[in-house]
Amino acid sequence: MANLFTQRVIELISRIPEGKVATYGSIASYAGNRSGARQVARILHSSSEKHDLPWHRVINRVGKIALPEGQGKLQRLLLEEEGVIFKNGRVDLEKYLWQPENPPDTTPEADSIAHSILWPKEEDF
Template sequence: MEDFSLRVCAIIRDIPQGRVCTYGRIAAMAGSSRGARQVSRLLYSSSRKRGLPWHRVVNAAGGISLGGESGELQRALLESEGVGFSKDGKVILSSFLWNP
């Protein structure tokens, strides 16, 4: 696994309970400001085997990008940690975005 991916994994592990981060911000923190899509790809391929808190990553608008049951699970997990959603189904980033 490459340095960029290792940094992305470490950053995702650091997201505390009850907070979320975005694909783009994680990519920027890992040193690739336009690498948001790689973050999504890494989550897709490695979140299970690496035990990452994948549910704490949302898109730039605070929305859940997964479809179907996975998306519903993600929202349920976040709500169980106390993350608040607005009426349009997006995480209230002004309150719950992780700012390290």
């Protein structure tokens, strides 16, 4: 079973609407780890197909595609098909950046409750 951060990342990415983008860092922050941008990239790499995630809607913090050329071209094409416009190789984050209306609750209390639900102790049975 995936850890709580991974579950939040998957849930957030699945909610990015067509024609919008999020950054690796913004997803990490909304999921409860402001320094977890690289983790978000790893989760995308390992979970996009399994969870049918819109992987192409996640870009770097300056509005650029961070993938190697072949995948990067596909990502740009998919975003352009959704109406996202690139200028000088960048997406205008002021215009296209998605911000969730109801981000996951990442307070310590919420983490504790979620942890107890996801990983109950033996005596809870």
